[in-house]
Amino acid sequence: MKIAVSSKGAGLGAWIHPDFLTCNFIVVVDESRDFLVIKNQTNRQNESDEITLAKELIDKEIGYLITGNISKTIVDFLKSNGLTVYVANEGSILELIEQAEQGSLPLFI
Numbered sequence: 376m377k378i379a380v381s382s383k384g385a386g387l388g389a390w391i392h393p394d395f396l397t398c399n400f401i402v403v404v405d406e407s408r409d410f411l412v413i414k415n416q417t418n419r420q421n422e423s424d425e426i427t428l429a430k431e432l433i434d435k436e437i438g439y440l441i442t443g444n445i446s447k448t449i450v451d452f453l454k455s456n457g458l459t460v461y462v463a464n465e466g467s468i469l470e471l472i473e474q475a476e477q478g479s480l481p482l483f484i
Contacts (some may be wrong), residue, residue, distance in 0.1 A: 461475055
């Protein structure tokens with residue numbers, strides 16, 4: 376299971392960036408706590424940039440996304456491609472990953 380988190384920094388101790396579109400990085404963590412960092416290369420301005428970032432998650436076969444603010448259209452797009460989206464606005468990447476694994480983060484509805 377790979378979990379992606381919108382992030383301000385590039386590591387497990389970094390804090391969540393509460394906005395999917397404008398985040399600096401996406402940190403992807405697997406079951407063994409190995410992680411991959413995706414730099415947000417989009418212009419961070421509109422929904423087409425959000426779609427570009429979402430497609431990158433789909434291409435990397437991510438199962439879950441933890442983020443704060445994200446458009447409903449993008450959530451629907453991710454869900455239709457098999458991703459589950461959790462909502463969080465604060466916390467470190469590692470803390471949020473553990474909360475997602477325990478089922479204590481709310482789902483984006």
